[in-house]
Amino acid sequence: MAERPSIAEDVKREVRRRCGFGCVLCGSPIYQYDHMHDWALGGAHDAENLTLLCASHHEEKTKKLLPVGKVRQANATPFNRSRESSPVHALHYFGDSFEVILGSLKFTQRLNSEGACSLINVNSETLLGLRLEEGNLLVTLKLYDAQGSPLVLITENELTYKTASWDVEFVGRALTIREGERKIQARVGFGPPRLLNLQRGIFMHRGLRMEISSDGVRVPDHNISLHGGLWTGVYGHGLVAYDKHHGGENFDDAFMIMPVDE
Ligand SMILES: [Zn+2]
Structure with missing residues (x-):
């Protein structure tokens, strides 16, 4: 043949x-x-x-x-x-430590005694979070398009994505969403039991936006950016950004706070 x-x-x-x-x-x-x-x-x-x-x-x-x-x-x-979104696909993360790559930044850490980390927190909303429950590492991730409509949602290891996108492709262990030829909106690599590799994506909550690209992390409307580095430790919060109308929560255990002034 x-x-x-x-x-x-x-x-x-x-x-x-x-x-x-x-x-x-x-x-x-x-x-x-x-x-x-x-x-x-x-x-x-x-x-x-x-x-x-x-x-x-x-x-x-x-x-x-x-x-x-x-x-x-x-x-x-x-x-x-x-349907507007795909049916739930279960991810198989487990254990009490994780490795998260955000563009050029890498976080390697063990969960705190409460077994939870709000790694990306924008205006007090957890947009990338990890939580330990009965040995499973429950990953939550919310990525949006530039207009603020959800593209990829992972709710405690249950993955769904928007079905009306220009292109969605799951190749090997990576999910890529495009809005046009070579125009990547989101790309997430999955490496269970502990690795999540976010190469591109937009986090957004109540008008405040944080972008991940190969460069690193940016809060574009406020000229804040982080490039490269390996961060280890035990943090209850990772990168926290909030504007003057929000925040107020206690972020003492944050890796980095990015207060945004108008
Ligand atoms: Zn089938």
Whole structure:
């Protein structure tokens, strides 16, 4: 049998978007590109013949427990296309220490005696937090687009993302969201049990915005930026930013406070 050529990137993207960035039957973000009419049997190598199936549904199709007709039906009305966000995907973080990379900054630490850290705190809202419960390290992460609408949400290890994006791609252990060709809005690498690598993203709460890029961390409207460094220790709060209308909370155990004045 001739070796199967790889699928062109723009074809894959067309398929992803049409399918709502998830398995057409269950919406799972961990999927593969499936030829509905089998490539080995002469099926075309183009977007119309391709769909997204998770490993479980793909296996069912291979075993003929899932008829092709049913896959075609799901392909015509993909699970995620009728929903604003993807179904929950569980992340498997555990243990009482973590390593978080924010662009060029790296935080390596053990959780405090309360077993919790609000690593990114903007106007008193935890936008990146870690909490220990029954041995599991529960990660919370909220990333937004430039207009302040949520793109990626992780609520205590339960990952969801917006399905109406220009492109969402989960490759290996990294989730990338784009608003156009080479325009990355968010990129998160997952390395359980303890590593989270945030390469790009926007945190926002009550009008205050913090941006992560390969440069590091910036609060752009107020000319605050941090570049590089390895930070170890035990902090209940990591990077805290608040404007004059907010704050007031006790941030004694913060790694760094960035009070923002108008
Ligand atoms: Zn599925």
